[in-house]
Amino acid sequence: MATPSLTALSREALLERWQEISSDHDLVEAPERIETDAYGHILRSPPPDGDHQKRSYRITRLLEDLLPGDGAVTERSILTDQGIKIPDVIWLNPSRAHEIHGTKPIEPAPDICVEVRSPGNSLEELAEKKAAYFRAGAREVWMCDQNNIIEFFGPKGQIAKSAGCPRFPNKIEPYLRAKAERKIQRERRTPPPPPGRTPELSERPEPPAR
Numbered sequence: 001m002a003t004p005s006l007t008a009l010s011r012e013a014l015l016e017r018w019q020e021i022s023s024d025h026d027l028v029e030a031p032e033r034i035e036t037d038a039y040g041h042i043l044r045s046p047p048p049d050g051d052h053q054k055r056s057y058r059i060t061r062l063l064e065d066l067l068p069g070d071g072a073v074t075e076r077s078i079l080t081d082q083g084i085k086i087p088d089v090i091w092l093n094p095s096r097a098h099e100i101h102g103t104k105p106i107e108p109a110p111d112i113c114v115e116v117r118s119p120g121n122s123l124e125e126l127a128e129k130k131a132a133y134f135r136a137g138a139r140e141v142w143m144c145d146q147n148n149i150i151e152f153f154g155p156k157g158q159i160a161k162s163a164g165c166p167r168f169p170n171k172i173e174p175y176l177r178a179k180a181e182r183k184i185q186r187e188r189r190t191p192p193p194p195p196g197r198t199p200e201l202s203e204r205p206e207p208p209a210r
Contacts, residue, residue: 008038011079015105018077018084022103033075036083043083046120055116055144056088058172063112066167069094071110078113079105080132087133088144089114091164108137112164116144140164148172 009017017040021027027034032044048056056074063072071092077084090110092099099106113133115126130141134155140162143151149171152162162168 006039008081009040011107014038014040014079014084018103018105033086035077035085038081038083040083046118048088048116048118051146052088052116052118055148055172056114058148059089059114059116059142059144059150062168062172063089063091063165066165067091069097071097071100073100076100076110077103077105078109078133078136079107080109080136082128082132085129085132087113087129088116109133111139112142112162113138113140114142114144117146119146144172 014036017036021034021036021042027042030044031047033047035043035045037043060072060074064070069092071094072089074089075086076090077086078090084105087110089112090106091112091114092106092110096110115121115129117126126143130143130153133141139154140159141153142162143153145151150168152159152168154163161170
């Protein structure tokens, strides 16, 4: 007997399936990252290690420093034609920043979707996610490797730097280190405020009579 072919779920069915997953206490509390494929099947990824989390944090912090609004966040679900996916970092235009709240997958995709590569990620897997993010409406997709190097992609392929955030560096760590050093130098150049004048003994108020 032939096995019936699988049929990808509709947008509405994928959102309904995600609502079921988000309401399942065991899945919500699971240490793994939970996503779905186009058929609504659960996909589990190992929890990110400390290095992975640190890169995600640094990227989010830089996006908040360099772009307006409050649209940068880690691990927020988005709706794609390949199921519900969770980029490591996203950035939304200020007009859409309110979409961060709640658990409903974001659609269309955020302006910037960032994937931080783990040892277990294959290039094929990342390429499939990148294509899915663009089909879902992303303007840019960034890839961060284990050496803190960022590659920027637009819908037509790799680009030298981000069009949405031109000041974002191609390597995170040296940029942050240089930024911290500049801050220290500024603080050293700024003279301390003059100390407050201590009133003379004769100027001090008399203690209240008992």
